[in-house]
Amino acid sequence: QVQLLESGPGLATPSQTLSLTCTVSGASISSGKYYWTWIRQPAGKGLEWIGRISTSGATSFNPSLRSRVTISLDTSKNQFSLQMTSVTAADTAFYYCARDRHCTDTKCYSLANWFDPWGQGTLVTVSS
Amino acid sequence: IQLTQSPSFLSASVGDRVTITCRASQDITSYVAWYQQKPGKAPKLLIYVTSTLQSGVPSRFSGSGSGTEFTLTISNLQPEDFATYYCQQVNSNPLFTFGPGTKVDV
Numbered sequence: 001q002v003q004l005l006e007s008g009p010g011l012a013t014p015s016q017t018l019s020l021t022c023t024v025s026g027a028s029i030s031s032g033k034y035y036w037t038w039i040r041q042p043a044g045k046g047l048e049w050i051g052r053i054s055t056s057g058a059t060s061f062n063p064s065l066r067s068r069v070t071i072s073l074d075t076s077k078n079q080f081s082l083q084m085t086s087v088t089a090a091d092t093a094f095y096y097c098a099r100d101r102h103c104t105d106t107k108c109y110s111l112a113n114w115f116d117p118w119g120q121g122t123l124v125t126v127s128s
Numbered sequence: 129i130q131l132t133q134s135p136s137f138l139s140a141s142v143g144d145r146v147t148i149t150c151r152a153s154q155d156i157t158s159y160v161a162w163y164q165q166k167p168g169k170a171p172k173l174l175i176y177v178t179s180t181l182q183s184g185v186p187s188r189f190s191g192s193g194s195g196t197e198f199t200l201t202i203s204n205l206q207p208e209d210f211a212t213y214y215c216q217q218v219n220s221n222p223l224f225t226f227g228p229g230t231k232v233d234v
Contacts, residue, residue, distance in 0.1 A: 037224075046214070046226055046227075046228050046229055047171065047214060047216075047226040047229075048226070049223070049224040049225070049226070060221070060222055062223065062224075063221075063223065096170055096171075101176075104177070104180075109159065109177065111156075111157060111158030111159065111218060111219075112158055112159035112161075112176070112177050112178075112218065113161070113218045113222070113224065114161040114173055114176035114177075114182075114216075115161070115163075115171075115173065115216070116173035116176075116182065117173075118170035118171055118172070119170060120169075120170055121170050
């Protein structure tokens, strides 16, 4: 059973860098037809995709966040990480990591994906 | 491409048949996924590739649609189904977009 768990500081300082790690168990982050993704959700609001990284390290980002976001793999620890620079109060949210799939057992899709499973989420508050 | 969901809030009773609609701002030649989120919890995948039920999800959940309109139907609503539901799609960028959510409440 694949499980993901987010970790990192719950408080970030305005203008500084937010750093989170997602530890994956039950699957290798460096193999399989998967991507590993970050999604966030301000309290009481909707979901926003931040970006993703492939098993080979290729990344894609939400254009609205691209200039501030880095996602990386640490295969030795089976973890992937998010760094977001120049944070403001608008970045206060629950941050989730998830596995990003686009293949079933029999077929891969170019215009379909789904996020499963998700981590439990971690709240990051940006405040001085 | 933006996704809208209707209704944004739905009042229902146990045993009801509920339909949530997800509309794309333009014809999307892609599929949608549906998620259920309960308060204080991460979203949970219900349906992918528009109509495929995720393993372990009760068969009272179903999905359909194409083009600009997709639906999630819950037949025989159960107490544990009161939650917020989100649709999600991908464009060719890739850019992944979620709908704003539909809260199903008593």
